[in-house]
Amino acid sequence: MVVYASLTGNTRKLARAIAEVLGVEPQDVRGAAPEGLEGIHLLFVGDGVYALRPSKAMVGYLRALPPLRGVKVxxxxxxxxxxTQFRLMRRILEEKxxxxxxxxxxxxxxxxxxxxLRHGRPSEKDLAAARAFAREMARKAGYALLKSSS
Ligand SMILES: Cc1cc2nc3c(=O)[nH]c(=O)nc-3n(C[C@H](O)[C@H](O)[C@H](O)COP(=O)(O)O)c2cc1C
Known part of the structure; x- marks a missing residue:
């Protein structure tokens, strides 16, 4: 499952690239139910950084998640x-x-x-790197991907 928050659209581009590799639909955190993780073994969580922190929507979502023992993120x-958004995201997720x-x-x-600042980013090269990351994480979590899109 791929869940993301994106105030100005940049992280959404990464979410779409990652979700495409996995063959799933990315879910905007604003519409995602925290209890909807039943049967999920690998979760991708994405956000931008706003005044050094993740978005309020993401923090609220992560805090509302059930225990995540056995879930790889x-x-x-x-x-x-x-x-710098990763620090708090990591802490909440690890606590769970x-x-x-x-x-x-x-x-x-x-x-x-x-x-x-950062004009043109994420670039095509960034999106290709995000897709490679998705493939690497899926492999690490023991998934065999059927589609090997670039
Ligand atoms: C209100 C606001 C605050 C931001 N604060 C930071 C910050 O503290 N540190 C940083 O590195 N980038 C900061 N940025 C830049 C964003 O993190 C960056 O543009 C990111 O790609 C936004 O992701 P999004 O388009 O998915 O919302 C800020 C952007 C906005 C709009």
Missing amino acids: ALFGTYGSLP GAEIIGEFACPGRDKVTLGL
């Missing part, structure tokens, strides 16, 4: 200067018993500076 996200198996982050166009 791959974190992904975009940032302007540093992916999840195993974090990897992280992927790349810069995202910053709307605060009217897109002047």
Whole structure:
């Protein structure tokens, strides 16, 4: 399962690229039910960083999740200067018993500076790296992917 929050659309692009590799639909955290994780073994969780933190929507979602023992989690996200959102996301998830198996982050166009900073990011190259990350995480979690899209 791929769940993401994305205030300005950058992390959504990564979520779509990752979900495509896995053959699933990415889920916006605003519409995702925390109890909808039944039978999920590998969870991708993505967000941008806002004033050094993950979004309120993501924090609320993660805190509302049931215990995650046996669930492997791959974190992904975009940032302007540093992916500091991962720290709190990681802490909440680990407190629930999840195993974090990897992280992927790349810069995202910053709307605060009217897109002047990090213009054009995530780029096609970033999206290709996100797809490679998705494949690596799936392999690490023991999944055999049927589609080997680039
Ligand atoms: C209100 C706001 C606050 C931000 N604060 C930070 C920050 O503290 N550190 C950082 O590295 N980037 C920061 N950024 C840049 C975003 O994290 C970056 O543009 C990211 O790609 C946004 O993801 P999204 O498009 O999925 O929402 C901020 C952006 C916004 C809009």
